[in-house]
Amino acid sequence: MGLEDLYREIILDHYRSPRNRGELESPPAVRVEGYNPLCGDEIVVFVDVQDGVVADLKIGGQGCSISQSSASMMSAAVKGRTVPEARAVIRAFKAMMSIHEQRLDSEAEAEAEARAAEMAEVKLGDLEALQGVVRFPVRIKCATLSWNTLQQGLDEAGAAQAG
Amino acid sequence: MTLDVARLQKDFPILDRARPGGSRLVYLDSAASSQKPQCVLDAMTRYYETTHANVHRGVYGIAEEATRLMEEARDKVARFIGAAQSREVIFAKNGTECLNLVANAWGRANLRAGDAVLLTEIEHHANLVPWLMLREQLGIELRYIPLGDDGHLDLSGLDRLVDGVRLVGITAMSNVLGTLTPVRRIADAAHAAGAVVVVDGAQYAPHLPTDVGTLGADFFAFTGHKLLGPTGIGVLWGRAELLEAMPPFLGGGEMIRDVRLDGYTPNELPWKFEAGTPPIAETIGLGAAVDYLVALGMDAVRAHEVELTGYALRTLTARFGPDMRIYGPSDPAERGGVISFSFKDIHPHDISQVLDQSGVCVRAGHHCAKPLMRRLGIGATARASFYVYNDEADVDALADALDATSAFFS
Numbered sequence: 176m177g178l179e180d181l182y183r184e185i186i187l188d189h190y191r192s193p194r195n196r197g198e199l200e201s202p203p204a205v206r207v208e209g210y211n212p213l214c215g216d217e218i219v220v221f222v223d224v225q226d227g228v229v230a231d232l233k234i235g236g237q238g239c240s241i242s243q244s245s246a247s248m249m250s251a252a253v254k255g256r257t258v259p260e261a262r263a264v265i266r267a268f269k270a271m272m273s274i275h276e277q278r279l280d281s282e283a284e285a286e287a288e289a290r291a292a293e294m295a296e297v298k299l300g301d302l303e304a305l306q307g308v309v310r311f312p313v314r315i316k317c318a319t320l321s322w323n324t325l326q327q328g329l330d331e332a333g334a335a336q337a338g
Numbered sequence: 339m340t341l342d343v344a345r346l347q348k349d350f351p352i353l354d355r356a357r358p359g360g361s362r363l364v365y366l367d368s369a370a371s372s373q374k375p376q377c378v379l380d381a382m383t384r385y386y387e388t389t390h391a392n393v394h395r396g397v398y399g400i401a402e403e404a405t406r407l408m409e410e411a412r413d414k415v416a417r418f419i420g421a422a423q424s425r426e427v428i429f430a431k432n433g434t435e436c437l438n439l440v441a442n443a444w445g446r447a448n449l450r451a452g453d454a455v456l457l458t459e460i461e462h463h464a465n466l467v468p469w470l471m472l473r474e475q476l477g478i479e480l481r482y483i484p485l486g487d488d489g490h491l492d493l494s495g496l497d498r499l500v501d502g503v504r505l506v507g508i509t510a511m512s513n514v515l516g517t518l519t520p521v522r523r524i525a526d527a528a529h530a531a532g533a534v535v536v537v538d539g540a541q542y543a544p545h546l547p548t549d550v551g552t553l554g555a556d557f558f559a560f561t562g563h564k565l566l567g568p569t570g571i572g573v574l575w576g577r578a579e580l581l582e583a584m585p586p587f588l589g590g591g592e593m594i595r596d597v598r599l600d601g602y603t604p605n606e607l608p609w610k611f612e613a614g615t616p617p618i619a620e621t622i623g624l625g626a627a628v629d630y631l632v633a634l635g636m637d638a639v640r641a642h643e644v645e646l647t648g649y650a651l652r653t654l655t656a657r658f659g660p661d662m663r664i665y666g667p668s669d670p671a672e673r674g675g676v677i678s679f680s681f682k683d684i685h686p687h688d689i690s691q692v693l694d695q696s697g698v699c700v701r702a703g704h705h706c707a708k709p710l711m712r713r714l715g716i717g718a719t720a721r722a723s724f725y726v727y728n729d730e731a732d733v734d735a736l737a738d739a740l741d742a743t744s745a746f747f748s
Binding site: 177178187238311 | 685686687688691692695703717718746747
């Protein structure tokens with residue numbers, strides 16, 4: 176299991192030249208912070224939802240190459256999408272990142288099928304480069320940090336508009 | 339009075355472990371947990387193979403033998419840290435549990451709302467969170483000795499800070515900066531103010547000759563697995579009169595003299611604080627680790643680490659210049675063999691991951707000292723730490739692997 180499985184060229188490219196780096200005025204954008212308690216990484220996601228569409232999204236904070244490139248690729252993947260589409264990408268990405276744990280009950284099979292269905296739902300494209308992270312379990316939290324933070328941002332944006 | 343490192347490396351079977359790609363294991367994470375010499379592993383296996391029975395109960399041969407082995411280990415540990423009596427040595431699960439014992443047993447019996455406890459900014463979470471919990475539960479006040487910019491504690495405000503405090507909790511050596519703290523000076527000020535002194539010796543006891551009396555401690559906590567011993571065994575030393583006046587911490591078997599349906603009488607020291615079946619094999623393993631270190635000589639252990647730390651500071655500075663930022667005191671005589679660093683703008687996680695390809699194991703993260711990380715204005719560091727089995731070739735391997743890391747991310 177070599178380093179190239181983890182640090183694919185496209186990941187290093189996003190790390191060196193992160194997309195959508197910066198801040199948005201909040202409000203109207205929602206600002207959410209995410210922390211990785213393991214390593215102290217912190218990420219800030221600014222997400223501006225207009226008429227049910229992720230109109231703009233910016234990433235701030237600091238972290239390792241995996242968390243930074245994952246955030247950059249995420250921003251490119253969801254910007255301009257509708258909120259349901261963005262949520263589908265989040266689900267598919269998190270499904271790809273989940274460790275296939277050994278389960279003792281029959282739910283395991285059903286869970287695996289549900290995961291496959293989620294992943295089939297959307298094309299992850301470049302994001303599939305991050306699949307190698309699953310083989311380095313301590314780094315999974317690095318890869319999913321921005322996604323969990325975005326999910327929370329979409330929840331808050333939805334709540335703000337409903338209110 | 340020097341260590342024959344090449345010879346003693348043969349005592350550590352893990353250092354022979356074959357690795358993918360044929361690189362040797364360069365273990366630079368002993369501040370997190372040390373490796374174990376064969377004699378420690380053998381002592382534990384031999385105990386299970388020949389002597390295992392529960393201690394302090396059985397009236398038959400192997401049970402008496404197990405009890406004797408465990409109590410001999412207590413005697414060894416007592417001598418190792420200069421304790422006046424073996425009954426002042428209490429075994430617990432780890433260093434963290436020892437500090438929780440002090441906070442709960444001494445703290446709850448002696449602290450009231452508004453009472454002040456003085457800690458330092460560089461404490462490990464193990465000597466912070468138990469006191470933060472007491473602050474929540476009892477309403478005590480917490481004060482902190484700050485860190486100066488030179489990597490040492492700033493004692494300029496000590497007289498004011500220590501005034502009126504009931505307890506002072508201080509690490510003897512920072513697990514992040516390597517800083518050796520002026521324990522005696524702080525302890526003297528604490529005692530003059532009428533306070534009790536708890537010393538976190540987790541990083542100190544494995545690496546420097548330790549005498550709890552000379553340090554001026556009232557309590558001294560450390561853990562076995564950082565001291566060539568097994569996991570699952572920690573040591574709390576406390577002055578007998580303090581331990582005797584304290585209520586027990588955990589309740590159950592072993593820690594009682596009598597139990598009635600309407601009450602209990604606690605056992606005498608040290609068993610009063612050792613509820614339940616103790617980690618017998620681990621205690622015996624720790625005793626073997628202490629024997630091993632005593633045979634090497636703790637003065638020689640310390641001298642080796644000062645030398646190696648000096649070599650590492652010189653090598654890393656010479657090879658990487660301004661790309662390498664090393665935290666903590668610059669004089670190896672004022673620090674232990676713990677080197678936390680930032681390297682270029684490469685995240686510590688990435689450094690650690692790439693170093694692993696060369697068999698070099700370093701720690702990356704906040705090292706369970708988040709307030710210190712905030713004080714330093716960083717999220718994480720990479721940390722290389724040394725012990726008796728490390729040598730200059732390990733430092734060179736670290737530097738070479740850092741070159742490879744730099745190339746990878748450029």
